[in-house]
Each structure stands twice: as C-alpha cells, then as structure tokens.
Amino acid sequence: MPDLLDTLRQHSDPRLVEGALRVAGRLREAGHLALFAGGSVRDLLLGRGVSDIDVATSARPEQVEEIFENTHAVGRAFGVVLVPMGSFHYEVATFRQEGDYLDGRRPSSVTFTDARSDASRRDFTVNALFLDPHRGDVIDFVGGRQDLERRVLRTVGDPEHRFGEDRLRLIRAVRFAAQLDFQMEEATWKQVREQAPTILQVSWERIRDELLKILTGERPDAGLRLLHESGLLQVVLPEVADMVGVQQPPEFHPEGDVFIHTCLMFSLAGELDEALALGILLHDVGKPPTFTVADRIRFHGHAEKGAEMAAEIGRKLRLSSELTQEVVDLVRDHLRFIHVREMRESTLKRFLRKPNFDKHLELHRLDCLASHGDLTSYEFCREKLEELSREKMRPPRLLTGHDLIAEGLEPGPAFSVLLAELEDEQLENRVSTREEALEWLRRRIGRMERESR
Secondary structure (H helix, E strand, O other), X not given: OOOHHHHHHHHEOHHHHHHHHHHHHHHHHOOOOEEEEOHHHHHHHOOOOEOOOEEEEOOOHHHHHHHOOOOEEXXXXXXXXXXXEOOEEEEEEEOEEEOOEOOOOOEOOEEEOOHHHHHHOOOEHHHOOEEEOOOOEEEOOOOHHHHHHHOEEOEXXXXXXXXXXXXXXXXXXXXXXHHHOOEEOHHHHHHHHHHHHHHXXXXXXXXXXXXXXXXXXXXXXXXXHHHHHHOHHHHHOXXXXXXXXXXOOXXXXXXXXXXXXXXXXXXXXXXXXXXXXXXXXXXXXOHHHHEXXXXXXXXXXXXXXXXXXXXXXXXXXXXXXXXXXXXXXXXXXXXXXXXXXXXXXXXXXXXXXXXXXXXXXXXXXXHHHOOOOOOHHHHHHHHHHHHOOHHHHOOOOOOOHHHHHHOOOOOOOHHHHHHHHHHHHHHOOOOOOHHHHHHHHHHHHHHHHHHHO
16 A cells, blocks of 8 residues: 555645644643544545644543644534644644534534544545544544445435435535535435435525635536435525526527527536525526516626626525625626726726725636637637736826816715716727816816706
8 A cells, every 4th residue: 555644745744743743742741642634535535635624532622732832622512623723723622522413513412532533534435535644544434435436425324314404414415425526325316316405404694605606616517416416405495496498599508598609608618606605506597587588588687687686696595795795796797898808998998906806806707617618708808808008997186176166166976976977988989188187177077068058
C-alpha cells in the first residue's frame, strides 16, 4: 500500500497536513487516541484534493482545551473544539454516540465513547472512515472502503432511521452522490424519495447552505437533476421545479425545456460563486408563469417576473440582502444583451460599467451556449470592454451642484436629473471639458425656461 500520508501531502496543502499531524501528535503524546476523520479520509482514498482535516479523539473537550492554547469551543455540547495550529484551524471532536433525534434536527443527548461507536453514528459509510496518522493505516468499521471502490453512497445502518435523525442528510445525500459521481444504494435512494416531504423540518439556513454547496461544487447539473428526481426540489424550490416540462421555441432553444436548458448551463460552467450559481438557477424562473403561445411560444416579461421571484426566493433562503440584490440584478438584466448593439453609447457604457459585469457577461455566455450558440453579443461586449478605458466609461464629473446654483438654479430634484443628462453628453462624446459642460448647461437652462412659459 502506498504511504497514505505522502499521498495526502501530494493532493493537499502540505502545511495543512503538517498542522494536522502536529495536532494529532500532541494528543497522542498526552495519552489519547487521535485519528483523521470523515471527508478528508474519503477524499484521500479517492485521490481528490483535501481542503480541511478533522481530528477525532478519545480526549474529552476539557482535555483538548488543556493540551492546546487559544482553543474555541464551537460545539462543546457535542465535544467539538476548534484548535489553531500554524495558519490553519482544526476541528477536534471527541468520539461520541448520540441519543434519539426527537425533532429531525439534533440529538437529545450526547455520550462520549470510542471510535467504533463514533463511526456507527455518522451519516454515510464513505464519511465514517478514519486514518491513523501515527501508523498510516485506514480504520473502517462500516464497510466504507468497499463502498468507495464500488462508488456507492450508502447510509451507516438503516437509512430510514439515519435520515429520520437529521432530515438535512436527505440533501447531503444528493450532494455527495452528485459531486462524487456515486450511485445511491437502492434502500438509501428509496428513503431519500420517501422522506423528501419532511425536509422542511430543517431550518432554511441549513437548507440554503447545502443547496449552495451543490450549486457551487462539482457537477452542479447532476446535483440539480438529483434534487428533482428525489422530489426535494419540488419541496424546497417549487418555483425551479416548475421549469420542468416548460417547452421553449425550438428555433432558439433546440436543447429542450427550461429545466434542461438550466442544467445544461451548469454543465458548461466553470467555477461558480454563489451569486452566479443562483443567477443561472433563477435566470429563467419567470418563464413558467409567463408562458404563452401565439405565433410561437413566448415568455413576455419573464426577466422582470423572474427578478420578483428571485427576491422572494432570496428572502425564503435567508440570503444576505447584498447577495439577493446581486442575483435579482443578474436575473432582471440577462435579456439586455439582446439589444447591446442597438444601444445608445451612453446606455451601453452604463451597462458595461455595472458592478460585477463579469458575472452578467458570463451568465449571458452560458445562456447562449446552452441554447442557440450565437455569441455575437458576447463578443461585441468583450470588444467594447477592451476598447473603452475606465475614464471613457466613467468620465470625471465636470460640474457640481455649486455650479448649478451659480447659474441661478434652486437646489432640488432637478439637480440630479441635470447632472445625469450631462454625464450622458460625456458618455456620448459630445462634451469633454468644463467649458463645454457650462455651455451645455446654459443651453439646457434656456430650454427649461422656454418650456415652462
């Protein structure tokens, strides 16, 4: 067997590994068993990169706090202590066994125990593996290594009981199956589908976090399809589930219905942040309620309707106001690219200088690639961005409110209108100096006076 620790160093930040080895080493020197646990062991055996390492130990929380300085008890009732080491922080958890879950969210009690019992309370067999960093061997009490080799996701023990303990595991099952490209074991999959309606026993914050991990992780298209096939999507995001079967005009969308189009966009995407992932998910969420058939299938006002729905979904998922607004903007503006070549120069420049325009542009690119494939507007915007300097897109202010007062105007709402019009003149390359701006202002004031007579 190759040295697993060497493999771990090759696939991960060596500093992360060395810090984890120091944590485990100090626990062992104090007379306690210390094992690497869970996802890091799973990903190591799959040859995947490891971004964090959790340590499971026989030491009780108070003993961990005695051994290390500057610890933070992130879940003391569950035996979890955060230990700083170098530039990383490690979750050190006491081996534990959990009492009955009475509310589908949390155990009624926690008892500190041994490694075998700790493995038996974990969610899936592939997440219940341990690595002894001292001996370098894997400890498997639940058949997790065999399931890794078979690429099967299976609960530890009875799936009905395991999902009943914590309903969030229903979505976690989808996430792991999609991102690991594993087949869900038959009984596990059966329970995911049967228990899907119970997912709302879980807080929206926890549901949101799992959904975002699915959408921003590997194979988000597979995750979205599994959410639908399991019935979870219909419960958590019925607005997205409604896109299934909503046909589109084949001359523009030969790929199929709105849901297929959205999944295809995810399959074509690279690394996604939360805003862009949600923008992809919701950009056409307004199509089902605006579906009409006249000369052809049409979705009049679906971008505006979608923006309203995105705001409601943001509130439901307890997204931050900043993230919600960014997603709403992506949804509302995703059709504006159709008209970029016909826009006035000032309108185009304002569009191109929008905050996070790179995400708007990427959403448009994926939208095109997942449908008609025409990237003309995308390339036009790219060329314009290269051609235009920052100053041309956001020219310096030539006049202020003081200048307007000096010309005899009374302060009021008209000031912002006039200054915006002046900026339009700059963006249209008709005004470039202060003298030209003052001349324009005087002509504009004269016109206002004539119109008021």
